[in-house]
Amino acid sequence: MRTSDVSAIPREPGVATVEKTLSILEIVAERGGATAKEVSLALGYPLPTVYRLMQALVSSDYLVHLKGQRRFELGYKLDRLGVSLHRQIGVPNPVRAEIGRLHDAAQTAGYFAVYRGADVVVAYVVDSPEHPRLTPLGFGFHEAAHATAFGKIMLAGMTPEQVNQYLEVHGMPRMTERTMTSRAQLDEHLAGVGHLGVAWEHEEFVPGMTCAAVGVRNGAGMVVGAVAISAPSEQISRVRERELERYLRDASNHVSRYYRSGQTRKPGAPAAA
Amino acid sequence: MRTSDVSAIPREPGVATVEKTLSILEIVAERGGATAKEVSLALGYPLPTVYRLMQALVSSDYLVHLKGQRRFELGYKLDRLGVSLHRQIGVPNPVRAEIGRLHDAAQTAGYFAVYRGADVVVAYVVDSPEHPRLTPLGFGFHEAAHATAFGKIMLAGMTPEQVNQYLEVHGMPRMTERTMTSRAQLDEHLAGVGHLGVAWEHEEFVPGMTCAAVGVRNGAGMVVGAVAISAPSEQISRVRERELERYLRDASNHVSRYYRSGQTRKPGAPAAA
DNA sequence: CGGCCTTTCTCACTCCGTGAGAGCGCCTCT
DNA sequence: AGAGGCGCTCTCACGGAGTGAGAAAGGCCG
Structure with a gap:
């Protein structure tokens, strides 16, 4: 829902046309297809402009024009780009399998997170109707490291400068009443996590939900990722905590072994399977 | 690639900025990440322009800037758009399961295709290392209906005017030496297919490969999709043909039953024109 | 056949994107 | 460490590209 208030908002010196074009794409995605008029109304752009931009998107295969139904829907190139993104983040199949095993064994949603640039990002999730993922924690989630289990592991694996930089960019927004929002508190906590x-x-992060994570390390002993689980807090007893830690360490060991064994990153060709 | 000569290229009156921006996105996707300079060189756009456009893409989350590695890679919004596209095409789970069963039973790659606007598009594929898909036939493939089995089924399910329109847009390009390229020949063939x-x-379509397809019909008896298989021609004996037809009809029956039973989220009628 | 909606076209204006060039800052090589 | 190279950002004046009102063309409906 973008407000098209031109006067008030201090427009970043971005390329306005690009922004408009992308917001059209997103409107079509949100609504599962839209007519040009709907887009025009929703975004406040004049109709001819919308048509022109949408035609540009159609001719590049980012949209398709369903003439019969007088609607625009998303085009096929978006699938290819999505696939490329997944390949770039590149969670190898053995790791996927290991997260699947974690899900099965622990009977919780299972996650795998990695560094990407200065960010901490969820790279793979395995869940099921009985053990669903935490709602915002899908592929590509890269916020609030200070309030998630895998985020803490990954922050603890960063240099102090990197942590500073991360927190400068993202801050420590309060997610629930239990969220740590003071840097001192977080530093102390991270020391414990590292230990x-x-x-x-x-x-x-989310009321009523508990998460846990263990780091994944490469041959040099550096944290390169994290395996994690989430479960309703009410299901977490002292005994259950021990059990979950065991599953996590187990998964972490297997994944770490994979990363130590060579095939770390960019194996050139995305090997079959 | 010279950018200097504007007059020679028959520029469509598209929005040039949009085109540039999208081509940047695609370069980054192809190469699995790129520096601004690489993009500048590859596309022939001046560096500042590339930076400006890339920053616009970053601020909309279509790219990320990995400052550590001085590279740009694809952003997380592309995953969401890809997911939206899949939702729009919307192959219900029971249908997916049926194609999976087809793959298992027939021991071939299994496909499901639907109408989308005036197009015929591959909506779902199940394959495996032993029985891989035909290389271009992935999700979103929507060309050369005259040269594919599912394309023929879907063309046979369209009105003559719809077929005319389709062929006007796509033509009948020769894919192999066996491709039908005459309209009369195709019409005769389609009559047989319908029968x-x-x-x-x-x-x-591809030398050495054979495909087969059977239509999926809704409650009104209209073709709304097709189930298909592909296999190396050398494996196709007379007996095997019979067997594959049986599997296809079986899968088609199950899927058709699903579409008759109500739950058709989208009335995938062949809407064209 | 006549209304209504979607889609395309035209055209003059002006605003927006453009791109050379300079400058800053980090990483690397010697 | 110093020097050099490279990646990245900013500025600014120019010019053409995008813009958007308006109207016309094309379809579908009753």
Whole structure:
């Protein structure tokens, strides 16, 4: 929902046309297809402009024009780009399988997170109707590292400068009443996490939900990722915590072994399978 | 690639900026990430322009800037758009399962195709290392209906005017030496396909590969999609043909039953014109 | 056949994107 | 460490590209 208030908003010196074009794409995506008029109304752009931009998108295969139904829908190039993105983030199949095993064994949603540039990003998730993922924690989630279990593991694996930089960009927004929002508190917590090798997060991100994570390390011993689980807090007893930690360490060991064994990154060709 | 000579190229009156922006996106996708300079060189756009456009893409989350590695890679919004596209094409789970069963039973790659606007598009594929898909036939493939088995089924399910329109847009390009390229020949063939209820395609699309398809019908008896398989021609004996037809009809029956039973989220009627 | 909606076209204006060039800052090589 | 190279950003004046009102063309409906 973009407000098209031209006067008030301090327009970044971006390329206005690009922004308009992309917002059209997103409107069509949100609504599952839209007519030009709907877009025009929703975004406040004049009709001819909308048509021109949409035609540009159609001719590049980012949209298709369903003439019969007088609607625009998303085009096929978006699938290819999505696939490319997944290939760039590149979670190897053995790792996927390991997260699947974690999900099965722990009977919780299972996650795998990696660094990407200065960010911490969810790269793979396995869940099921009985054990669903935390709603915002899908592929590509890269916010609020201070309030998630895998985020803490990954922050603990960064240099102090990197942590500073991360927090400068993202801040420490309060997600729930338990979220840590003071830097001192977080630093102390991260020291503990680094010491124990496991991070717990009790309702600091979503009320009623608990997460835990363990780091994945490469041959040099550096944290390169994290395996994590999430579960309703009510299901987490002392015994259950021990059990989950065991599953996490187990998964982490297997994944770490994979990353140590060579095939770390960019194996050139996305090997079959 | 010279950018200097504007007069020679018959520029469509598209929005040039949009085109440039999207081509940047695609370069980054192809190469699995790129620096601004690489993009500038590859596309022949001046560096500042590339930076400006890339920053616009970054600020909309279509790209990310990995400052550490001085590279741009694809952003997370592309995943969401890809997911939206899949939702718009919307192959219901029971249908997916049926194609999976087709793959298992027939021991071939399995396909499901639907109408989308005036197009015929591959909506779902199940394959495996032993039985891989035909290389260009991935999700979103929508060309050369005259040379594919599912394309023939879907053309046979369209009105003559719809077929005319389709062929006007796409033509009948020769794919192999067996491709039908005359309209009369195709019409005759389609009549046979409509009569038999199954379409075969012997090396008309890719040399050495054979495909077959059977239509999926809704409650009104209209073709709304097609189930298909592909296999190396050398594996196709007379007996095997019979067997594959049986599997296809079986899959088609199950899928058709699903579409008759109500739950058709979209009335995938062949809407054209 | 006549209304209504979608889509395309035209055209003059002006605003927006453009791109050379300079300058800054980080990484690397010696 | 210093020097050099490279990646990245900013500025600014020019010019053409995008813009958007308006109207006309094309379809579908009753």
